[in-house]
Amino acid sequence: MATRSRTGHGSNTRAVAGDSRRRAGAVSTPIIHSSTFSFDSLESMLVERDRGAAGAFYQRLGHPTLRACEERLAGLEGTEEALLFPSGMAAITGVLLANLHAKDHVVALRQCYGGTLDALHWGKERLGWSCALVDAREPESWKDGFRSGTRIFHIETPTNPTLCVVDIEHAAALAHRHGALLTVDNTFASPVGQKCMPLGADLVMYSATKSIGGHGDLLAGVALGSRELLAGVYNVRSVFGAVPDPQMAWLIERSLKTLPIRVERGNSNALELARRLAKHPRVAQVFYPGLEGHPGHEIARRQMMLGFGPVLAFDVRGGMAAAERVVNGLELVRHAPSLGGVESLASLPAHTSHRHMSPEELAQAGISQGLVRLSVGIEDVEDLWEDLEGALGAA
Numbered sequence: 001m002a003t004r005s006r007t008g009h010g011s012n013t014r015a016v017a018g019d020s021r022r023r024a025g026a027v028s029t030p031i032i033h034s035s036t037f038s039f040d041s042l043e044s045m046l047v048e049r050d051r052g053a054a055g056a057f058y059q060r061l062g063h064p065t066l067r068a069c070e071e072r073l074a075g076l077e078g079t080e081e082a083l084l085f086p087s088g089m090a091a092i093t094g095v096l097l098a099n100l101h102a103k104d105h106v107v108a109l110r111q112c113y114g115g116t117l118d119a120l121h122w123g124k125e126r127l128g129w130s131c132a133l134v135d136a137r138e139p140e141s142w143k144d145g146f147r148s149g150t151r152i153f154h155i156e157t158p159t160n161p162t163l164c165v166v167d168i169e170h171a172a173a174l175a176h177r178h179g180a181l182l183t184v185d186n187t188f189a190s191p192v193g194q195k196c197m198p199l200g201a202d203l204v205m206y207s208a209t210k211s212i213g214g215h216g217d218l219l220a221g222v223a224l225g226s227r228e229l230l231a232g233v234y235n236v237r238s239v240f241g242a243v244p245d246p247q248m249a250w251l252i253e254r255s256l257k258t259l260p261i262r263v264e265r266g267n268s269n270a271l272e273l274a275r276r277l278a279k280h281p282r283v284a285q286v287f288y289p290g291l292e293g294h295p296g297h298e299i300a301r302r303q304m305m306l307g308f309g310p311v312l313a314f315d316v317r318g319g320m321a322a323a324e325r326v327v328n329g330l331e332l333v334r335h336a337p338s339l340g341g342v343e344s345l346a347s348l349p350a351h352t353s354h355r356h357m358s359p360e361e362l363a364q365a366g367i368s369q370g371l372v373r374l375s376v377g378i379e380d381v382e383d384l385w386e387d388l389e390g391a392l393g394a395a
């Protein structure tokens with residue numbers, strides 16, 4: 001399924017063509033390696049300078065190769081603006097720093113990416129922010145996290161690694177009722193897998209290291225939203241100098257052209273593997289919103305597109321030792337801690353993203369010692385299944 005933009009183009013077309021009306025010249029964006037730009041008059045210099053992120057004035061403030069990628073991203077997401085960053089964390093901290101003053105308060109999901117929780121903790125110690133963590137699995141309790149001075153409700157959906165699904169519309173209504181912004185880290189679903197803005201999000205962020213880049217070869221991030229809200233984020237980016245260079249911007253723009261087909265294929269492979277894993281005798285439980293028995297299945301059906309995401313998790317009978325044997329026994333699926341790429345990757349959250357948690361904290365978060373997280377790529381699904389079956393059989 002392709003979502004249609006205001007221009008009438010579907011997401012596949014927008015990914016390939018952008019919203020460009022250009023008919024002549026290079027079909028690929030030229031990479032302009034220039035740290036600064038010269039002018040034949042003061043007037044023309046002032047015009048470019050004042051165009052900010054859209055201008056060709058000085059590379060840290062924005063440059064044409066970066067802008068081409070940002071315009072394609074904004075077109076795909078359906079937002080006025082997009083700003084690229086050199087990592088997902090740079091985009092997320094850019095949004096936090098732009099919107100929080102000393103003593104401001106944030107509500108965030110306990111299940112958010114660990115780096116985001118670390119950033120909030122850092123802001124608490126260094127900048128006087130305060131933060132309430134609420135459980136993604138208990139939406140009726142989220143309101144208890146809010147108080148006067150809450151400026152942001154920050155969510156992710158599906159969450160890592162147990163794939164809880166959060167109702168974005170419900171989260172937006174709650175945030176707005178309390179005068180807060182809803183910020184969504186949409187990394188797991190990708191820009192073509194879930195449209196957060198029509199559901200009420202104010203700002204959307206991605207680790208572009210994942211599906212957007214998609215080939216395990218770059219680190220980047222993006223923040224998207226209205227021109228007004230991104231003005232503050234642009235200031236933070238310019239002040240801290242967190243700007244991807246022309247080569248990186250070009251690589252991300254090139255990757256965007258295949259984003260919908262990569263996402264669709266990874267998602268359909270993930271659904272097929274989730275269904276087969278759910279019937280495997282060595283697997284105690286599968287976490288995947290595409291499965292009908294998953295508690296968030298109905299919400300995911302409503303708010304996700306092109307399937308249910310490339311990431312699933314499964315609990316191996318026999319606990320951590322058995323899960324370690326499964327991961328060590330995989331031959332095609334690589335053992336690595338990222339997600340959303342063309343290649344399938346497996347990791348053990350108890351040893352990677354959640355290694356700082358005690359066994360009690362892991363249990364409270366619903367993460368068993370035997371949990372394997374699988375990011376499903378675009379390989380032939382039968383080859384992936386043969387690999388998984390072999391590793392499970394030998395564990």
Ligand SMILES: Cc1ncc(COP(=O)(O)O)c(C=O)c1O
Nearest residue numbers: 087088089113185187207209220
């Ligand atoms: C959901 C999510 N958000 C943000 C990040 C941070 O992105 P990056 O590693 O590009 O800084 C990650 C990284 O794994 C992630 O999984």
